[in-house]
Amino acid sequence: MTGQGWAADLSASVLEGRAPEAKGLTQEVLESGVPPEEVLELGLIPAMAEAGNRFEDQRFFLPELMFAARAMKEALGLIQPLLADRDVPSRGRVVIGTVVGDLHDIGKNVVAAMLEGGGFQVHDLGVNVTPSAFAEAARAHDADIVGLSALLTTTMPVMREVVEELERIGFRDHVKILVGGAPLTEVFAEEIGADGYAPSAAQAVSAARALLSGDEVFPAAKPAGEKPGLDGDPPPRREVLVSAGLKKDRGHAEPPAPVLDSSRRELVKQTLEFKSPARLPRQLWALPWAATRYPEELARIERDFPPDITTIPFLCSEPVPGGGNAHVVGSFVDAWGCTFENLQDGIIGQVKNPQLSDWSQAADLRFPRERLDFDEEAVAEFCHGTDQYVLAGTCPRPFERLQFLRGSEELYLDLNRPPRELLDLLDRMHAFYLEELTLWAKTDVDALTFMDDWGSQRALLV
Ligand code: B1M
Numbered sequence: 074m075t076g077q078g079w080a081a082d083l084s085a086s087v088l089e090g091r092a093p094e095a096k097g098l099t100q101e102v103l104e105s106g107v108p109p110e111e112v113l114e115l116g117l118i119p120a121m122a123e124a125g126n127r128f129e130d131q132r133f134f135l136p137e138l139m140f141a142a143r144a145m146k147e148a149l150g151l152i153q154p155l156l157a158d159r160d161v162p163s164r165g166r167v168v169i170g171t172v173v174g175d176l177h178d179i180g181k182n183v184v185a186a187m188l189e190g191g192g193f194q195v196h197d198l199g200v201n202v203t204p205s206a207f208a209e210a211a212r213a214h215d216a217d218i219v220g221l222s223a224l225l226t227t228t229m230p231v232m233r234e235v236v237e238e239l240e241r242i243g244f245r246d247h248v249k250i251l252v253g254g255a256p257l258t259e260v261f262a263e264e265i266g267a268d269g270y271a272p273s274a275a276q277a278v279s280a281a282r283a284l285l286s287g288d289e290v291f292p293a294a295k296p297a298g299e300k301p302g303l304d305g306d307p308p309p310r311r312e313v314l315v316s317a318g319l320k321k322d323r324g325h326a327e328p329p330a331p332v333l334d335s336s337r338r339e340l341v342k343q344t345l346e347f348k349s350p351a352r353l354p355r356q357l358w359a360l361p362w363a364a365t366r367y368p369e370e371l372a373r374i375e376r377d378f379p380p381d382i383t384t385i386p387f388l389c390s391e392p393v394p395g396g397g398n399a400h401v402v403g404s405f406v407d408a409w410g411c412t413f414e415n416l417q418d419g420i421i422g423q424v425k426n427p428q429l430s431d432w433s434q435a436a437d438l439r440f441p442r443e444r445l446d447f448d449e450e451a452v453a454e455f456c457h458g459t460d461q462y463v464l465a466g467t468c469p470r471p472f473e474r475l476q477f478l479r480g481s482e483e484l485y486l487d488l489n490r491p492p493r494e495l496l497d498l499l500d501r502m503h504a505f506y507l508e509e510l511t512l513w514a515k516t517d518v519d520a521l522t523f524m525d526d527w528g529s530q531r532a533l534l535v
Pocket of ligand 1: 255256
C-alpha cells in the first residue's frame with residue numbers, strides 16, 4: 074500500500090465507529106507491509122484523540138465515543154500481538170480500575186480505551202477493585218501508572234487507601250497515580266497524594282503522558298498564572314472540595330417560622346400555581362446510607378426543616394415477586410425481575426446480568442402487573458391522614474428501566490440505531506406506565522411523578 078491515504082481512511086472509519094471496516098482496513102494495511110507501530114501512530118492514535126476532543130467539546134455524545142472506541146479496539150486487536158512480537162515499547166503500562174464499592178465503569182472504560190488508543194498498554198481490573206488488588210496488579214504488571222476511577226462521593230476515600238497500600242508494599246515510588254471520575258477535583262487528588270487528576274478521558278491521555286515525562290499535572294491547583302493548563306487548555310475551574318458530610322461546627326440558621334395560614338399541602342399547591350407562598354416548600358430524599366453515616370445531621374435537618382412533600386408508601390395487595398431489600402449488601406430482585414448486586418449497605422447496586430442480552434428476548438419480558446393491584450382505600454386513608462402533599466406510590470423511569478433490563482452501555486449504543494424490538498418494548502412499557510399512572514390519578518394523591526437520569530456530569534448521556 075502506498076502513500077498515507079490509508080491513514081486518513083482508517084482514522085475516519087474509527088472516528089465514525091465503523092468497526093468491521095476499521096478491522097478490514099487494518100488487516101489490509103498490515104498485509105501491505107506497513108509496520109504495526111505506524112498503523113497505530115498514524116491511523117488509530119489520531120482518530121481516538123479526535124474522538125476524545127469531540128466528546129470533550131460536546132460535538133460527540135457518549136455513544137459516538139463508545140462506537141469509536143469499539144472500532145479502535147477491533148483494529149488494535151490485530152496490531153497488539155504484532156507489537157508484542159516485535160518488542161515495540163508501549164508509551165507506558167497502566168493498571169486501571171474502579172475502586173471498591175463502586176460499580177460505575179462507563180467512564181473508566183472510555184478512559185481505558187482512550188489510553189489504549191493513545192499507545193499505552195492497559196490492564197483493566199474492572200470494577201469494585203480493592204486497594205490490595207490495585208497494589209498487587211501494579212507490581213505484577215510492573216505498572217508505570219495506576220489509574221483510579223470513582224463516581225460516588227462514598228467511594229472517593231478509597232483512593233487514599235490505594236495510595237497508602239502502594240506505600241505499604243513499597244511500590245509507591247515506582248508508579249504514578251492518576252485519578253478521575255465525576256465527583257473528583259484536582260484539589261482532592263492532591264490531598265490524597267495522587268500524582269495527577271484528569272476530568273475527562275481525553276485529558277487522562279495527556280495527563281498520563283505528562284506524568285511519564287515528569288511534567289506538572291496539577292497546574293490549576295497552583296496560584297493563577299503559575300502554570301498553564303494541560304495541552305495549553307485554559308486551566309480547569311478551581312473548585313473547592315466539599316465534604317460529603319455536614320460540618321458540625323457551622324451552626325445553623327433559626328428554623329423557619331411555621332406556616333400558619335396554610336397546610337403543607339396548600340403551600341405546595343400555591344407554589345405550583347405561582348401564588349406567592351409564604352415560603353418555598355421542601356422535600357428531602359436521601360439514600361439510607363446518609364442516615365447511617367450522618368444520623369444526627371440528617372435528623373436535625375428533618376426536625377428543623379420538616380418536608381412538605383411525601384411519597385405514599387407502596388401499597389400492594391399482593392406481594393411483589395422478587396422482594397428482598399434493595400439497600401443491603403447482596404442480591405436483590407426487583408418487580409421486573411432485574412437482579413441487582415449491591416456492594417454497600419444503604420445504596421442500591423447494579424444489574425450485572427441484564428435480562429435482555431439479546432433483543433429477541435424482549436417479547437417474553439414480564440411486566441409487573443401486580444403493581445396495578447393496590448389498596449385504594451388505604452391510599453385514601455393515607456392521604457386524608459396527612460397535611461403533606463402526597464405523591465403517588467409509583468415513579469416511572471423508562472430510560473433507567475431499560476438500562477436495568479439491557480445494561481447501560483449496551484443501551485446507549487442501541488439507542489443510536491434502535492432495533493425494532495427495542496421500540497416495541499418502549500411502546501409496551503409506555504402503555505404499562507400509562508395504565509399504572511391512570512389508576513393512581515383516580516386516587517386521592519395530589520400528584521403523579523416520574524423521573525429519569527439522563528445526564529452525565531457535563532452533558533446529556535445520549
Ligand atoms: Co449512578 N450515580 N449510581 N449509576 N450514575 C451517579 C454517579 C450520580 C451522580 C447520579 C445522581 O445522583 N444524579 C450519583 C452519585 C452521587 C454522589 O455520590 N455524589 C449516583 C448514584 C447515587 C448511584 C447509586 C448509589 C444509585 C442508588 O443506589 N440509587 C448506584 C451505585 C451503584 C454502585 O456503584 N455501587 C448507581 C448506579 C448506577 C447505574 C448502575 C444505574 C449506572 C452505572 C452503569 C455503569 O457504569 N455500568 C449509573 C449511571 C449511568 C450514573 C450516571 C447517570 C452517569 C455516569 C456515567 O456513566 N457517565 C451518573 C450521573 C452523573 O455522572 N452526573 C450517576 C458517563 C461517563 C463517560 O462519564 O463516568 O464521569 P464519567 O467519566 C468521565 C470522567 O469522569 C473521566 O473521564 C470519563 C470520560 O470523559 N473519568 C476519569 C472517569 N474515570 C476516570 C479515571 C481517570 C481519569 C478520568 O484516571 C484514571
